[in-house]
Amino acid sequence: MLAPLPRTARDGALLAVADALVARAPEIVEANAQDVAKARASGTSESIVDRLTLTTERIEAIASDVRDVVALPDPVGELVRGSTLPNGLELRQIRVPFGVVGIIYEARPNVTVDAAALCLKSGNAVLLRGSSSAYASNTALVGVLRDAVAEAGLPADVVQLVPGESRESVGELMRARGLVDVLIPRGGASLIRTVVEESTVPVIETGVGNCHVYVDADADLDMAVRILINAKASRPSVCNAAETLLVHADTAEEFLPRALKALAEAGVTVHGDEAVQRFSGVCDATIVPATDEDWETEYLSYDIAAAVVPDLDAAVRHIRRWSSGHSEAIITRSQPAARRFTQLVDSTTVLVNASTRFTDGSEFGFGAEIGISTQKLHARGPMGLPELTSTKYVVTGDGHIR
Amino acid sequence: MLAPLPRTARDGALLAVADALVARAPEIVEANAQDVAKARASGTSESIVDRLTLTTERIEAIASDVRDVVALPDPVGELVRGSTLPNGLELRQIRVPFGVVGIIYEARPNVTVDAAALCLKSGNAVLLRGSSSAYASNTALVGVLRDAVAEAGLPADVVQLVPGESRESVGELMRARGLVDVLIPRGGASLIRTVVEESTVPVIETGVGNCHVYVDADADLDMAVRILINAKASRPSVCNAAETLLVHADTAEEFLPRALKALAEAGVTVHGDEAVQRFSGVCDATIVPATDEDWETEYLSYDIAAAVVPDLDAAVRHIRRWSSGHSEAIITRSQPAARRFTQLVDSTTVLVNASTRFTDGSEFGFGAEIGISTQKLHARGPMGLPELTSTKYVVTGDGHIR
Incomplete structure (x- = not known):
């Protein structure tokens, strides 16, 4: 019995x-x-x-x-x-x-x-x-x-x-x-x-994580670089590591040179769209042209895909199309942007001004973790x-x- | 969007x-x-x-x-x-x-x-x-x-x-x-x-309901008959209708004649094991010999399988073996028996001194029901x-x- x-x-x-x-x-x-x-x-x-x-x-x-x-x-x-x-x-x-x-x-x-x-x-x-x-x-x-x-x-x-x-x-x-x-x-x-x-x-x-970091027009750029490098390079082999960087067009000119420099210093290869490729050569950044395959790849390595998007909604559309629905972060000082991003992005975890690396049972205070479910049932x-x-x-x- | x-x-x-x-x-x-x-x-x-x-x-x-x-x-x-x-x-x-x-x-x-x-x-x-x-x-x-x-x-x-x-x-x-x-x-x-x-x-x-009513040694027999007839005959075509009656051996002699009479009056055909068949002829009850197929059948009709069990644990073993895990009721005045039954029976709903017919979204106060899940996930x-x-x-x- x-x-x-x-x-x-x-x-x-x-x-x-x-x-x-x-x-x-x-x-x-x-x-x-x-x-x-x-x-x-x-x-x-x-x-x-x-x-x-x-x-x-x-x-x-x-x-x-x-x-x-x-x-x-x-x-x-x-x-x-x-x-x-x-x-x-x-x-x-x-x-x-x-x-x-x-x-x-x-x-x-x-x-x-x-x-x-x-x-x-x-x-x-x-x-x-x-x-x-x-x-x-x-x-x-x-x-x-x-x-x-x-x-x-x-x-x-x-x-x-x-x-x-x-x-x-x-x-x-x-x-x-x-x-x-x-x-x-x-x-x-x-x-x-x-x-x-x-x-x-x-x-x-469980587990496939094609995670995104989106840097909004109104982001604290120091914070954005810090979170990007943490999300991508602190432990690239895990499912909550970032695999794609999306940058609002209004901030690309100021943010990308700094981001590409930091990524290069961390040993990360960037797979960029045309707008990102324009920054090739900045601070020794290596930029490989990105294809659709890059948008859907979970590298689990020192690689990141990167694209410039016209606005927040375009970032959300990119995420909805290519993400595995694991974890997506927005870096922004704008409350309406944070609210819109967290409402529209339908992934297991949506983060505001925090690294995707926090999607983890121990970090969430669960004490242990049997895995990270990427399905909606149960x-x-x-x-x-x-x-x-x-x-x-x-x-x-x-x-x-x- | x-x-x-x-x-x-x-x-x-x-x-x-x-x-x-x-x-x-x-x-x-x-x-x-x-x-x-x-x-x-x-x-x-x-x-x-x-x-x-x-x-x-x-x-x-x-x-x-x-x-x-x-x-x-x-x-x-x-x-x-x-x-x-x-x-x-x-x-x-x-x-x-x-x-x-x-x-x-x-x-x-x-x-x-x-x-x-x-x-x-x-x-x-x-x-x-x-x-x-x-x-x-x-x-x-x-x-x-x-x-x-x-x-x-x-x-x-x-x-x-x-x-x-x-x-x-x-x-x-x-x-x-x-x-x-x-x-x-x-x-x-x-x-x-x-x-x-x-x-x-x-x-x-969703939905397959081979539900059981177990009448314990220490049951209120008037209540047991009332619940049995409600569970079986108030609406036989639904998934929360009872399909098998299990009776504790100590109460069979007193309970079964009354139960069989009430079932016969409600137009229910009983498919009984040997112990139940001994009561054949009591109050015009028609008792068909039961086979293993009866124990696993969801009749959805005016039929019920019936067996006498030596004790509560035997009832639980019968339920674990044959039930579809929908709803099972115990009729008892014994608090230890109620506790043991609700702990050991692993179905969506375990009822004490209540009809299996209560397993229902409206009855539970949910206001509406998309179905009754008989799986454990979600x-x-x-x-x-x-x-x-x-x-x-x-x-x-x-x-x-x-």
């Missing part, structure tokens, strides 16, 4: 997981070394090898993250709304776990523990399907998780690694409607597209623990009939 | 729709007569013909429902949550329309107007794909809707009937990912299954206007970078 586990049981299991990760770090590092050796042998880039690598220190950091999850408020059992109906029926809408959550993800083995911890905390069982390139690491990690969970008195099967390294297991997961309640793909655009298109299990689409934007739950209604009467 | 329409514009359009429906009732009735004649000619049952039929009175009732929708609170722009982050960033989560909602539905032409009204009220455009058997009626109704909406100053295209009567148009709707934001099928189990399995557009699954149970919206985050700073 699968009663929702009380918080103490779930938290106890997570604390046992954190302890076990630290205690058994050597065997995890050993398993990880196999994956790393295989990756190196097949010529994988050092940046990907680095993301794959686990060290004792990194495992301790992962364990510490698990302890942070334990401390978060419990979403299970939360009363979402309640009322007494005119006929005296008592109506309560209560948060309940989804049941079984499937996570399909790429290279980084720390996701194995993060995702499992968030699912357990929210009362769900979790089916993990990591990258075959991290299979030895994931097998070791899930072994530790299952042992710890079982020792804490929960069924080990609340955490399961989907067996095998083949692509078939992904297909089986996507067709497990009725067994798996929701599937969350985390990774590159092609993985996410495949899951979204082929899954019969309900999916929460959850939109950074997802914390409540987004890993459903609800049910409990209706209490004393013999009520219709 | 598609700014969310202000409430006054949406409400004005809906009032114009209500007026136009009444004013143009004769042409709607005339178009409907074609559908009715075609249905009769092809030997459609009178109960279905009745559901298809529109009269001036029924059109006036539909128009009155539209006016009721106008009076409902506006979900668009609602602040779902908000806070100021430690770094001073102001975070607001705001309700926004989905964008384009697709509704695929069967015979009843009143759904055309109901669904369009709820979508417009919540700021969405709506694509309607009704049954080919109601094509003339739906064409007339949508014509009236579009004219009224346009006269009120909104684009007529916020309401569109998917052209053609072929099944291909359903397929196109299901593959319109990126153009249609969510698809809601309303109708029989096979329609819903097809949409759920084949759509690449996110779907909200919405679960009766869906009102807020369930027809998504959210976005608006983040405001003064030059914040990470």
Whole structure:
């Protein structure tokens, strides 16, 4: 009988997981070394090898993250709304776990523990399907998780690694409607597209971020440069990094030379439209001519597309046409412009005078993040623990009939 | 530029729709007569013909429902949550329309107007794909809707009937990912299954209701009979009607003779397990032997499956195995039993001492209902206007970078 586990049981299991990760770090590092050796042998880039690598220190950091999850408020059992109906029926809408959550993800083995911890905390069982390139690491990690969970008195099967390294297991997961309640793909655009298109299990689409920074006519240009460089260059490989700069025509002459200089200093290649190309040569800026492909590309690198737009509405039209709907920022001192931009732009997160890099569960104060939903159904934007739950209604009467 | 329409514009359009429906009732009735004649000619049952039929009175009732929708609170722009982050960033989560909602539905032409009204009220455009058997009626109704909406100053295209009567148009709707934001099928189990399995557009699954009434050892038996008959026989064709009766073994001897008598008087055929069959012949009750098929069938007719269970946990196991997860009721005087049942049963709605017939948007005080979601993602149970919206985050700073 699968009663929702009380918080103490779930938290106890997570604390046992954190302890076990630290205690058994050597065997995890050993398993990880196999994956790393295989990756190196097949010529994988050092940046990907680095993301794959686990060290004792990194495992301790992962364990510490698990302890942070334990401390978060419990979403299970939360009363979402309640009322007494005119006929005296008592109506309560209560948060309940989804049941079984499937996570399909790429290279980084720390996701194995993060995702499992968030699912357990929210009362769900979790089916993990990591990258075959991290299979030895994931097998070791899930072994530790299952042992710890079982020792804490929960069924080990609340955490399961989907067996095998083949692509078939992904297909089986996507067709497990009725067994798996929701599937969350985390990774590159092609993985996410495949899951979204082929899954019969309900999916929460995550992560592709073609984010825009729009510098309005009435912007504080120092602020605009600061935010642009932060949004583009502080961590180009993440989904909330900016990929396109849009500049109001009235401010292009003054802003672009400064922006291009700062981008060049940060090592960013600019893919500019004709108006932007006119500034080629300013302060050693390299400007590659932009094509439509640039407007829709999520570079995830030290590249940015840039265009001059006649006004705010044109910026909004550009965003509506090309954005992946993740995060868009406006830099402006004009209250009407800020209001119009936040009303017209329909993305998970619209920012005023702030970097797109803030679209993040930890930054939003959610304490943890299972991903950033870019779909409109169920959850939109950074997802914390409540987004890993459903609800049910409990209706209490004393013999009520219709 | 598609700014969310202000409430006054949406409400004005809906009032114009209500007026136009009444004013143009004769042409709607005339178009409907074609559908009715075609249905009769092809030997459609009178109960279905009745559901298809529109009269001036029924059109006036539909128009009155539209006016009721106008009076409902506006979900668009609602602040779902908000806070100021430690770094001073102001975070607001705001309700926004989905964008384009697709509704695929069967015979009843009143759904055309109901669904369009709820979508417009919540700021969405709506694509309607009704049954080919109601094509003339739906064409007339949508014509009236579009004219009224346009006269009120909104684009007529916020309401569109998917052209053609072929099944291909359903397929196109299901593959319109990126153009249609969510698809809601309303109708029989096979329609819903097809949409759920084949759509690449996110779907909200609705409606199949294999609902259970469980009579506990400690039930008030008068109440139990009253609720059972209400749940089964007050309107057997709807999804919140009861389809299976489960009786605690300790109360079977006393309860079943009374229940079987009342069911027989209400014209209900009982499909019983062996324990129930022992009561065959009591008070002229007709008891057909039940098979596993009965446990999973949504009869939607004057039939009910019935079984005796050894205890509450066995009732819960039966429900977990066979229920469609719609609505389940327990009749009991025991507080621990009520608590255990509401905790263990994971359906959209769990009722204590109340009829399953209460699972309904109007009964819940939502004012209107686009359907009853039986999935766990996004919405679960009766869906009102807020369930027809998504959210976005608006983040405001003064030059914040990470």
